[in-house]
Amino acid sequence: xxxxxxxxxxxxxxxxxxVSEVRTLALDGLFTLAGGRTLERVDVAYETxxxxxxxxxxxxxxxxxxxxxxxxxxxxxxEDPARAKPGWWDIMVGPGKAIDxxxxxxxxxxxxxxxxxxxxxxxxxPATGAPYASGFPLVTIEDMVDVQAKLLDALGIDSLAAxxxxxxxxxxxxxxARRYPERVRAIVADATTPRLGAQAIAFNExxxxxxxxxxDFANGHYYDALAQPDVGLGxxxxxxxxxxxxxxxxxxxxxxxxxxxxxYRYEFVHEFEVESYLAHQGRSFVDRFDANTYLxxxxxxxxxxxxxxADSLAAALRETRARWLVLSFxxxxxxxxxxxxxLVRALQVVGAEVSYAEITSPYGHDAFLLEPERQHAYxxxxxxxxxxxxx
Amino acid sequence: xxxxxxxxxxxxxxxxxxVSEVRTLALDGLFTLAGGRTLERVDVAYETxxxxxxxxxxxxxxxxxxxxxxxxxxxxxxEDPARAKPGWWDIMVGPGKAIDxxxxxxxxxxxxxxxxxxxxxxxxxPATGAPYASGFPLVTIEDMVDVQAKLLDALGIDSLAAxxxxxxxxxxxxxxARRYPERVRAIVADATTPRLGAQAIAFNExxxxxxxxxxDFANGHYYDALAQPDVGLGxxxxxxxxxxxxxxxxxxxxxxxxxxxxxYRYEFVHEFEVESYLAHQGRSFVDRFDANTYLxxxxxxxxxxxxxxADSLAAALRETRARWLVLSFxxxxxxxxxxxxxLVRALQVVGAEVSYAEITSPYGHDAFLLEPERQHAYxxxxxxxxxxxxx
Numbered sequence: 001x002x003x004x005x006x007x008x009x010x011x012x013x014x015x016x017x018x019v020s021e022v023r024t025l026a027l028d029g030l031f032t033l034a035g036g037r038t039l040e041r042v043d044v045a046y047e048t049x050x051x052x053x054x055x056x057x058x059x060x061x062x063x064x065x066x067x068x069x070x071x072x073x074x075x076x077x078x079e080d081p082a083r084a085k086p087g088w089w090d091i092m093v094g095p096g097k098a099i100d101x102x103x104x105x106x107x108x109x110x111x112x113x114x115x116x117x118x119x120x121x122x123x124x125x126p127a128t129g130a131p132y133a134s135g136f137p138l139v140t141i142e143d144m145v146d147v148q149a150k151l152l153d154a155l156g157i158d159s160l161a162a163x164x165x166x167x168x169x170x171x172x173x174x175x176x177a178r179r180y181p182e183r184v185r186a187i188v189a190d191a192t193t194p195r196l197g198a199q200a201i202a203f204n205e206x207x208x209x210x211x212x213x214x215x216d217f218a219n220g221h222y223y224d225a226l227a228q229p230d231v232g233l234g235x236x237x238x239x240x241x242x243x244x245x246x247x248x249x250x251x252x253x254x255x256x257x258x259x260x261x262x263x264y265r266y267e268f269v270h271e272f273e274v275e276s277y278l279a280h281q282g283r284s285f286v287d288r289f290d291a292n293t294y295l296x297x298x299x300x301x302x303x304x305x306x307x308x309x310a311d312s313l314a315a316a317l318r319e320t321r322a323r324w325l326v327l328s329f330x331x332x333x334x335x336x337x338x339x340x341x342x343l344v345r346a347l348q349v350v351g352a353e354v355s356y357a358e359i360t361s362p363y364g365h366d367a368f369l370l371e372p373e374r375q376h377a378y379x380x381x382x383x384x385x386x387x388x389x390x391x
Numbered sequence: 392x393x394x395x396x397x398x399x400x401x402x403x404x405x406x407x408x409x410v411s412e413v414r415t416l417a418l419d420g421l422f423t424l425a426g427g428r429t430l431e432r433v434d435v436a437y438e439t440x441x442x443x444x445x446x447x448x449x450x451x452x453x454x455x456x457x458x459x460x461x462x463x464x465x466x467x468x469x470e471d472p473a474r475a476k477p478g479w480w481d482i483m484v485g486p487g488k489a490i491d492x493x494x495x496x497x498x499x500x501x502x503x504x505x506x507x508x509x510x511x512x513x514x515x516x517p518a519t520g521a522p523y524a525s526g527f528p529l530v531t532i533e534d535m536v537d538v539q540a541k542l543l544d545a546l547g548i549d550s551l552a553a554x555x556x557x558x559x560x561x562x563x564x565x566x567x568a569r570r571y572p573e574r575v576r577a578i579v580a581d582a583t584t585p586r587l588g589a590q591a592i593a594f595n596e597x598x599x600x601x602x603x604x605x606x607d608f609a610n611g612h613y614y615d616a617l618a619q620p621d622v623g624l625g626x627x628x629x630x631x632x633x634x635x636x637x638x639x640x641x642x643x644x645x646x647x648x649x650x651x652x653x654x655y656r657y658e659f660v661h662e663f664e665v666e667s668y669l670a671h672q673g674r675s676f677v678d679r680f681d682a683n684t685y686l687x688x689x690x691x692x693x694x695x696x697x698x699x700x701a702d703s704l705a706a707a708l709r710e711t712r713a714r715w716l717v718l719s720f721x722x723x724x725x726x727x728x729x730x731x732x733x734l735v736r737a738l739q740v741v742g743a744e745v746s747y748a749e750i751t752s753p754y755g756h757d758a759f760l761l762e763p764e765r766q767h768a769y770x771x772x773x774x775x776x777x778x779x780x781x782x
Contacts, residue, residue: 036659120579140659186730198641198665199633205666208627209673212624212659214574215606232603238597239630242590250589256696264694266426266529268603268686272693274589275596282600303655303664305647333724 002177003034009180016086017074017094020160027150037137040126043358044151045117046070046109049093055388059157060104060335060383061166062093063172066240066297067289069116070195072108074100085159089166091372098372098379104161111172112147113139121292122223134220138298141168145175149183161386162186164379166368167335168297174343178306181319182333188379190327191368193311193339194306194346200334202297203243207236211291221290233291234282241281246331246364250274253268306343313346320347324354327375329367356383393546403574407477408465408485408492411438418541426534428528431517433780436508437461439502440484441492443548450548451495451774452497454556454563457631457688458680460507463499466509480557482763489763490772495552502563503538504687512683513670514613525611532559532616532695534568538575552777553577555770557759559688562695569697572710575775579770581718582759583702584730585697585737594634602682609633609722611683615721623684625673632672637722637755641665699736704737709739715745716773718766720758746773750769 002135016225027042052059062072073093093106110118113136121136128135141206152160155318163184165173170192175185196204211217213234222228254274258264270276310316324347328340337358348352359374361367368375400573418433418758438461443450446573450639453463456479464484466475484497501509503526512527518732543551554575561583563686588732589593602608613619636644645665651654661667701707715738726751738745750765752758 035655037657053647134659138659176774195437198645198647198663199638200627201635201647201663202633202641202665203667204624205661205663205669206633208659209670210601210626211562213626233599233603235626236693238593242593242597247588247590247727250593254589256589256592264426266428268529268599268690269526270596272592272596273588274593278593278596279600299659308558336638347755 007311015094015096017049017080017090019079020048020049020071020074020079020275021077022070024117025151025154027147027154031147031150033137033143034140035138036204039119039137042112043117044109044119044147045114046058046107047072048150049073049106050104052105052155056157057161058104059152059155059378059384060099060106060127061163061176062089062099062106062108063144063148063163063168063169064088064108064111065165065167066301067285067295068169069114070108070110071116072106080201088369091369092375092379093367098376099164099383103193104194104383107150107152107157109148110146111297113144113293113300115293118147120290120363121220122290122297131221131223133223133292136292136296138303139300141171141175141300142179144300145172145179148172149180152183158183160184162310162383164187164188164190165192167192167302170335172200173303175304177320177322178316181321184322185323186325186383187320188325188327188382189343190375190379191329191332191335193335194343195304195339196302197339201302203239203334204302207239208295208298210239211295212319214291217291222291228286229291230286233286233289234293237238237285237289238282238293240277241278243334244364244366245332245363248331249362249364252362266369273327313342314349316344317350317352320350320352322352323382323385324352325378326354326356327368327378328358329361329363329365329371330358331362332365332367334365372374396729406485406487407472408440408481408500408584410468410636411440411462411465411478412468412692413438413461415508416542418545420539422538423532424528425531426529428529430431431512433503433538434508434514435500435510436505437498437542438463439493440464440497441690443496443546447548448550448552449495450543450551451777452543452551452554452567453480453490453497453501454535454554454560455479455499456556456558456693457685457767459560460505460561461499461501462507463497469570475561479760481624482760483766483770489767490555490774491771495774498543498546498684500539500542501689502535502610502683506681506684509538511681512611512687512694513681513759519694521561522612523553524614524683527687529682530595530691532562533570535691536563536570539563540571543574549574553579553774555579555581556583557581558756559692563717565697566695568713569707572712575700575713576638577716577774578711578713579716579718579773580731580734581766581770582700582723582726582756584718584726585734586695586730587693588730592636592693593632594725595693598630599686601626601630601687602686609683613682619677621677624680624745627685628676629669629673634670634725635757637724637753638710639722640753642754643753657723682746689725704733705740708737708743710719710742711741711743712775713743714773715743716769717745717747718769719749720752720754720756720762721749723756723758724755
């Protein structure tokens with residue numbers, strides 16, 4: 001008797017979204033931000049996966065988190081599939097995956113203020129011919145969503161089958177419900193919150209202080225300098241990383257293990273594995289991310305409050321016409337279940353169609369990047385009903 | 392009908408331990424540290440409260456936490472009682488309080504490596520005539536305890552009625568059980584752990600990196616410089632502060648309230664109350680604390696592992712003859728209940744007399760400094776049995 005072949009599971013990497021290239025769109029006209037300032041020119045870097053159907057009704061917008069970009073799945077042109085790391089949510093986006101590119105036209109764009117192609121602090125200010133740096137206006141989650149809406153206009157997409165996002169991406173998904181309720185038919189708010197609490201703001205603030213006080217930060221004008229604020233950005237990233245994991249997952253992953261010996265060295269060096277992990281995370285982040293963007297993204301997250309100018313969360317959600325799926329993770333203490341439940345309750349108050357689950361996972365906030373199977377189990381059936389037929 | 396006068400509660404500040412003055416003792420002989428290095432001269436700054444009885448049997452050693460000192464209760468000479476802040480554990484130490492100075496002779500000394508009178512990195516190295524700075528040897532919790540034991544020798548105290556400590560002070564209390572089991576009759580391990588997990592080490596490490604990478608740190612040799620590593624120490628303290636509070640207590644204390652206006656400013660300034668609170672905590676800490684000592688204390692905490700050279704926590708505790716009281720706080724996520732329970736279970740395995748409680752409190756790790764009444768309820772009766780009669 002021979003064993004039956006193991007069936008291929010849809011969230012496995014074998015089902016790749018293929019090769020994806022970044023395109024850039026220059027938005028028409030002046031762009032006005034929530035803070036009142038304007039940008040003369042906004043470029044949006046975006047990628048698409050799958051095919052837009054004839055009625056432009058199968059589009060799913062995926063929104064990225066703090067350190068993400070438009071490259072949500074698959075490989076970049078020229079990358080070796082055997083060695084390259086695929087896009088940041090390859091576990092969820094691809095043929096047969098939860099966000100099925102055989103069925104949906106998936107759009108993902110780098111957010112306003114980002115550092116991966118969309119206009120941000122490193123972009124050239126047309127007024128000066130030099131990078132904006134700290135002259136770039138502060139952006140909000142709503143500003144990011146407005147840019148996405150203009151991108152969709154340009155792509156001929158009036159109505160989204162769904163908007164999906166985790167963490168800061170989930171904030172954008174939530175903001176869509178209020179900003180463009182008529183343009184979105186389903187919303188997946190994953191590991192996110194309608195507003196941060198004091199603890200999360202505090203962690204963001206300490207990270208910002210590490211950057212702002214780095215002598216190489218130079219008030220943000222470091223782009224042409226010999227040194228960049230790598231130390232400050234590295235420290236900010238280390239703090240972030242601790243908050244993305246859970247105590248349990250860190251205990252399981254590192255415990256008290258020492259790097260390369262069983263005895264203490266009695267020096268200020270990296271001795272514990274967790275120290276060397278953090279140092280690596282800090283170092284590798286500064287190679288791919290801009291310190292100014294880190295400041296702008298964390299501030300946008302802190303500012304985000306769905307109910308900031310409404311009487312309540314429910315009042316802010318009164319216009320939603322979308323079906324909702326809200327997911328949280330049991331060990332996520334940065335975007336805890338309690339704040340997802342606040343959102344769910346507000347949606348129930350306004351009579352929205354809302355489905356909710358707390359997924360049991362040891363991985364903390366990072367679970368939304370690390371739990372393909374459990375997220376698939378909720379997101380795939382939810383999106384199965386999000387086709388063109390529900391327009 | 393007149394209302395009966397409210398009875399005075401023993402934990403109220405009215406029962407002051409009085410005025411306490413720091414004394415300094417120079418230890419005899421060379422002091423050898425766990426790491427193998429030696430110190431030619433160790434001075435210990437200490438304070439005492441109450442009277443030592445004729446048989447020197449009523450001494451209670453109180454051990455301080457990371458940022459504490461020997462001034463556990465009462466006022467310093469010359470301080471105005473109406474305006475001065477009393478010692479760091481005034482809620483627990485004084486006449487009629489849980490650690491009753493009418494009954495016990497309370498000793499509290501600044502730890503080895505500290506910056507409040509006991510020999511540490513800011514002290515003069517006799518070999519060079521200059522401050523040790525980063526030339527000071529790394530210390531362990533066991534080294535701190537050894538210095539305390541020598542201080543007690545000099546004070547004529549063979550046996551402690553109790554050793555009591557919270558947080559890093561609790562680590563010292565636990566270390567006493569292993570290092571000098573014959574000298575301690577009761578142990579209160581409050582908001583502490585027999586070893587830190589990866590998450591707590593990670594937070595300590597990020598704080599250290601903020602200091603070590605501050606350009607004004609100058610490899611620790613900043614004592615005679617114009618600038619000190621205040622920025623790095625301030626950031627380390629901010630991180631620490633977030634971990635000392637709980638998400639709930641921060642939500643209750645600050646929420647999303649803005650400092651001085653109801654609208655966002657769209658600038659990188661302190662807008663949320665929690666940001667300005669953290670900035671204040673960072674600033675005020677650098678005025679009273681030494682960055683090098685911060686490095687040495689956090690490293691000592693990271694190193695502490697009661698079972699480091701034993702097969703198990705229980706094996707490490709086999710020699711204990713003390714009665715134990717272990718306390719944890721429900722919202723303390725830095726020294727969580729789970730690690731207190733590890734200690735309790737190990738003590739049960741070796742048949743030690745151990746009493747345990749998780750105190751319900753919203754205040755996170757700081758609860759041990761903020762919950763007089765609930766701690767009194769456990770510590771006072773526990774110590775009531777810790778007199779000379781139990782020798």
